[in-house]
Amino acid sequence: MEKYIVSPSPHIHAKQSTSSLMGDVVLALLPAIAVSVVFYGWKELLVLAVSAISCVVIEWAITKWLFKKPGYFCGSSALVTGLLLAMNLPYTTPWWVVFIGALVAIGVAKMTFGGLGQNVFNPALVGRVFLLVSFPAYMTHWEIPQGLFGVDAITGPTLLGRVAENGAASIEGLNYWDTLFLNMGGSAGEISALALLAGFVYLVCRRVIKPWITLSIFATVAIIAAIFHCIDPAQFTGPAFNLLTGGLILGACFMATDYVTSPMSTWGGVIYGFGIGFLVMMIRYFGSYPEGVSFAILIMNAVVPLINRAFHQKKFGRA
Amino acid sequence: MARTTFSLGGVHPNDAKYAKDHAIEVLPLPQTVYISVAQHLGAPAVPCVAVGDTVKAGQVIAEPAGFISAFVHSSVSGTVKSIGPRKDLAGNNVTHIEIAVEGDDWVDGVDLSDTLITEIPADRAAVLDKIKACGVVGLGGATFPTHVKLNPAPGSKAECLILNAAECEPYLTCDYRIMIERTDEIVVGAAIMQMVLGGCKTVFGVEENKPEAIKALKESVARLGYKDMSVLPLKKKYPQGGEKQLIDAVMKRQVKSGGLPISVGAVVQNVATSLAVYEAVQKNKPLVTNTMTVTGDCVPDEAMHNYMFRIGMPLSYIAEQAGGVPQDAAKIISGGPMMGKAVANFDACTVKGSSSILYLSESATKRHPEGACIRCGKCAEACPMGLEPFLLNRLYKAGDVPALEQNAAQDCIECGCCLYTCPANIPLLDNIRLAKGQVMGAIKARAAAAKAAAEAASSEKK
Numbered sequence: 001m002e003k004y005i006v007s008p009s010p011h012i013h014a015k016q017s018t019s020s021l022m023g024d025v026v027l028a029l030l031p032a033i034a035v036s037v038v039f040y041g042w043k044e045l046l047v048l049a050v051s052a053i054s055c056v057v058i059e060w061a062i063t064k065w066l067f068k069k070p071g072y073f074c075g076s077s078a079l080v081t082g083l084l085l086a087m088n089l090p091y092t093t094p095w096w097v098v099f100i101g102a103l104v105a106i107g108v109a110k111m112t113f114g115g116l117g118q119n120v121f122n123p124a125l126v127g128r129v130f131l132l133v134s135f136p137a138y139m140t141h142w143e144i145p146q147g148l149f150g151v152d153a154i155t156g157p158t159l160l161g162r163v164a165e166n167g168a169a170s171i172e173g174l175n176y177w178d179t180l181f182l183n184m185g186g187s188a189g190e191i192s193a194l195a196l197l198a199g200f201v202y203l204v205c206r207r208v209i210k211p212w213i214t215l216s217i218f219a220t221v222a223i224i225a226a227i228f229h230c231i232d233p234a235q236f237t238g239p240a241f242n243l244l245t246g247g248l249i250l251g252a253c254f255m256a257t258d259y260v261t262s263p264m265s266t267w268g269g270v271i272y273g274f275g276i277g278f279l280v281m282m283i284r285y286f287g288s289y290p291e292g293v294s295f296a297i298l299i300m301n302a303v304v305p306l307i308n309r310a311f312h313q314k315k316f317g318r319a
Numbered sequence: 320m321a322r323t324t325f326s327l328g329g330v331h332p333n334d335a336k337y338a339k340d341h342a343i344e345v346l347p348l349p350q351t352v353y354i355s356v357a358q359h360l361g362a363p364a365v366p367c368v369a370v371g372d373t374v375k376a377g378q379v380i381a382e383p384a385g386f387i388s389a390f391v392h393s394s395v396s397g398t399v400k401s402i403g404p405r406k407d408l409a410g411n412n413v414t415h416i417e418i419a420v421e422g423d424d425w426v427d428g429v430d431l432s433d434t435l436i437t438e439i440p441a442d443r444a445a446v447l448d449k450i451k452a453c454g455v456v457g458l459g460g461a462t463f464p465t466h467v468k469l470n471p472a473p474g475s476k477a478e479c480l481i482l483n484a485a486e487c488e489p490y491l492t493c494d495y496r497i498m499i500e501r502t503d504e505i506v507v508g509a510a511i512m513q514m515v516l517g518g519c520k521t522v523f524g525v526e527e528n529k530p531e532a533i534k535a536l537k538e539s540v541a542r543l544g545y546k547d548m549s550v551l552p553l554k555k556k557y558p559q560g561g562e563k564q565l566i567d568a569v570m571k572r573q574v575k576s577g578g579l580p581i582s583v584g585a586v587v588q589n590v591a592t593s594l595a596v597y598e599a600v601q602k603n604k605p606l607v608t609n610t611m612t613v614t615g616d617c618v619p620d621e622a623m624h625n626y627m628f629r630i631g632m633p634l635s636y637i638a639e640q641a642g643g644v645p646q647d648a649a650k651i652i653s654g655g656p657m658m659g660k661a662v663a664n665f666d667a668c669t670v671k672g673s674s675s676i677l678y679l680s681e682s683a684t685k686r687h688p689e690g691a692c693i694r695c696g697k698c699a700e701a702c703p704m705g706l707e708p709f710l711l712n713r714l715y716k717a718g719d720v721p722a723l724e725q726n727a728a729q730d731c732i733e734c735g736c737c738l739y740t741c742p743a744n745i746p747l748l749d750n751i752r753l754a755k756g757q758v759m760g761a762i763k764a765r766a767a768a769a770k771a772a773a774e775a776a777s778s779e780k781k
Binding site: 004018020314 | 326563567665677688699733740742748
């Protein structure tokens with residue numbers, strides 16, 4: 001008998017593992033990455049590569065030499081952080097700035113809290129915001145891109161930047177079909193709403209994430225924008241504009257849904273999504289930055305432990 | 320009809336019903352059987368035969384030792400060789416009665432023919448006595464004495480008898496086979512229990528991955544024409560066959576934490592129990608046989624079987640009859656892959672509630688190294704009791720028993736969905752089982768203290 005395993009039930013396990021989940025997220029990001037590389041050319045690829053490789057190597061090095069627990073290393077999770085960070089940066093960002101971003105994202109936002117599963121704030125966003133406040137020139141500098149295959153690119157300041165400077169009237173006549181397929185300017189994660197949404201649908205279908213957080217953000221943004229737009233269309237942009245521009249879709253689909261930094265219950269997720277949507281619109285309408293998705297998600301990250309405490313799963317046979 | 324299922328959690332493992340087309344075969348008798356006196360929930364039975372006695376198949380060899388206990392009968396005819404401790408499948412010593420098999424004589428009055436008796440006796444007390452005397456226990460897993468369950472405490476009334484035909488555990492097909500091959504007997508058994516419970520509504524809850532069983536049961540129910548009896552197909556989801564889950568699926572009522580099914584008007588009995596009730600009441604045949612599946616992911620088709628076995632046959636004997644232990648087997652399980660027990664002692668003997676010998680290969684059953692919790696919440700999503708396994712795991716590690724009780728660790732039904740689903744392979748259920756033990760201990764200690772205090776107070780008054 002000694003050659004047979006004896007252990008408690010259950011004796012089988014689902015196929016999903018942490019690595020497979022993260023692999024699915026990488027797959028879901030691929031369409032948007034492909035569009036950004038085609039649109040922005042090799043420079044974008046460089047940003048992606050530097051960010052992804054730096055994140056993985058930094059996490060590996062810290063788990064091996066600082067934690068001295070190589071088993072804690074989860075390359076696929078670091079890879080997701082790296083890709084998301086890159087997608088939040090302008091394609092013109094110099095490689096060393098990207099590297100500093102990766103160092104802050106993994107080294108500070110993730111590993112100082114204890115690594116995988118322990119961080120309070122979304123690492124990629126911490127990295128991005130660190131760069132935004134430390135290197136504002138690089139982070140808001142937009143060049144006319146040299147796309148691959150001669151893809152035509154019109155660019156200048158991002159749409160949200162234009163609105164912040166000149167008011168809602170400056171985007172009159174904007175064709176929303178364009179923004180759906182190829183947004184006008186912005187970082188890799190802001191280019192194609194459609195590619196991002198395709199990735200989101202994939203994640204929901206593969207049961208990697210639940211759609212509630214994302215839908216709650218979209219609904220909140222749409223409702224707030226609709227109300228303000230009705231009050232004063234000249235000053236406040238409308239729902240379609242606010243849903244399709246900037247980093248909202250990337251943030252709502254891929255950053256706010258990060259397991260570690262989002263609430264665990266469905267209703268908690270809805271509240272969290274509402275908070276993000278509300279903060280995004282307040283920053284966009286009244287803040288000094290043109291865009292507020294990163295700040296909104298980071299602020300709500302801080303509230304997650306409280307939300308988890310307030311919203312528990314409905315228990316069977318208990319009121 | 321809209322497909323229905325239980326409301327919270329659940330997982331969808333591959334059902335792996337590879338053995339479903341293997342008809343039930345009767346196992347030949349071994350030379351010796353070892354019959355355990357602890358085959359039911361509750362107090363072990365007390366042997367009432369002596370070494371050297373000659374016994375017949377169906378003869379009582381151990382008597383119940385309490386209200387929740389059951390008769391044990393000999394499954395064979397022969398001579399009692401020994402009475403004493405023998406290891407069960409977990410390796411614990413339990414009193415067994417060893418009987419050397421000689422011929423196959425049954426006690427008088429047992430009807431071994433195939434004739435179907437559809438007429439339901441009217442004397443409720445007599446039927447209950449017969450069920451008790453035949454040692455019938457719940458064959459869905461818990462082996463709770465059936466006569467106790469069919470006799471709810473005064474003041475509570477059964478509104479619905481639910482026949483558990485879910486067989487939600489992957490791999491197992493023995494319930495499926497009896498539903499196909501012995502449909503009418505199961506339906507008559509259900510009608511008998513319906514009568515005992517005062518003629519309540521009776522529903523067969525069958526998962527829809529067994530369309531042939533649904534069809535057979537529907538035909539039989541229509542043909543036999545018992546009142547208020549129906550077949551309800553259920554959406555496939557594990558653990559549908561959990562008692563509370565099945566009641567929720569069929570009646571849309573949730574049994575309160577710590578409550579009994581009867582508190583919402585439900586009585587749940589497995590289809591195999593229904594067959595045992597039929598045999599006991601209509602055929603005077605005690606519960607000495609049951610059906611089991613021999614299957615697994617590393618078992619060739621020709622080595623898969625659905626067997627009718629006599630209670631007390633050693634597992635190793637049955638494995639031999641089925642063609643030996645497969646080369647690639649890494650784990651042998653008695654029961655399903657989600658809730659069954661890993662066999663530590665293959666010489667252990669079958670009991671009333673045995674349902675399978677399941678061989679799993681290393682790739683199917685190996686536990687992967689534990690990773691870090693990524694707070695995905697999948698365990699909480701999967702928990703059919705609405706618990707938060709990640710939280711219970713953390714509280715257990717912190718040793719916080721009051722918080723464990725507050726977060727309902729004691730409600731855990733040990734279905735395994737949390738550990739099954741955890742992408743980081745955290746041994747959630749292992750720890751929650753231990754936590755549950757601590758909470759139950761605390762609850763019992765509190766009850767005992769309260770009782771002692773009340774007694775002290777009343778004696779002071781006197």
